[in-house]
Amino acid sequence: MNSSPLPPTNVPPPRTWDARLARRLVTPLVNTRITPNHLTTLRLMIGVAGALCLARGGFEWANAGALLIVLSNFVDHTDGELARIGGKSSRIGHFYDLASDAIVTILLFVGMGIGVGATRIGGLPVSSGWLGAVAGIAVAVIFFLRMRIEEMAGKAGTKQASVGGFETEDVLYLLPLVTLTSVVMPFVVAASIGAPLFAIWVVVDYWRVTRRAARPAEAASGFPKQSNVG
Numbered sequence: 001m002n003s004s005p006l007p008p009t010n011v012p013p014p015r016t017w018d019a020r021l022a023r024r025l026v027t028p029l030v031n032t033r034i035t036p037n038h039l040t041t042l043r044l045m046i047g048v049a050g051a052l053c054l055a056r057g058g059f060e061w062a063n064a065g066a067l068l069i070v071l072s073n074f075v076d077h078t079d080g081e082l083a084r085i086g087g088k089s090s091r092i093g094h095f096y097d098l099a100s101d102a103i104v105t106i107l108l109f110v111g112m113g114i115g116v117g118a119t120r121i122g123g124l125p126v127s128s129g130w131l132g133a134v135a136g137i138a139v140a141v142i143f144f145l146r147m148r149i150e151e152m153a154g155k156a157g158t159k160q161a162s163v164g165g166f167e168t169e170d171v172l173y174l175l176p177l178v179t180l181t182s183v184v185m186p187f188v189v190a191a192s193i194g195a196p197l198f199a200i201w202v203v204v205d206y207w208r209v210t211r212r213a214a215r216p217a218e219a220a221s222g223f224p225k226q227s228n229v230g
Helices: 017-029 036-056 059-086 091-116 128-153 168-180 184-221
Strands: 118-121 124-127
Touching: 017 059, 036 059, 036 091, 059 091, 059 168, 091 128, 091 184, 124 128, 128 184, 168 184
Parallel strands: none
Antiparallel strands: 118 124
16 A cells, blocks of 8 residues: 555646646656656756856857757756645755756856857957856846745745746747857847846845835834824
């Protein structure tokens, strides 16, 4: 007789197409020793390999790296789906997943920057590796603040926009188009500008959530309130 706990039976279906496919693929793993952390590790290894390929530069290496990043982005959905349908969620696993997301995304931009070499902006020579690092650091700030927002406001506070079964992060599936059309340099430059701007928006959102979360505590303490006694 199998005494292992039964997985949840009321798990709602995923919103996005890749998550739906990921759930189908991991369903046979529910009653095995495979854990979400194993899949997170696989995602991390594939993503790091992709970033290293991008850093090598050249048409072939860049396209190989882009394909690995796409695969890594898809595998990123498998750990969460296995955790949901298998009842294997954990706080450590959630943090590990977020950390892996940040690492892969940072290395992605840094690798692309290193791979394309140097460029000139306003007549001045600029290392694209540094531009990638700027984008990567901005992404790291975004991931960290989104994690903090989720802790204070729940998952609804970091819910991504979804249209037609696709989320904002699914734009990474278009990365092979960037490498196939050899527009890696403009992509890195755009990311070095766009990512910090988006990070500023997330900082503002984090500030709003922090103030909103502080109001119940202030109300409970009664300090900000003025007394009605004349």
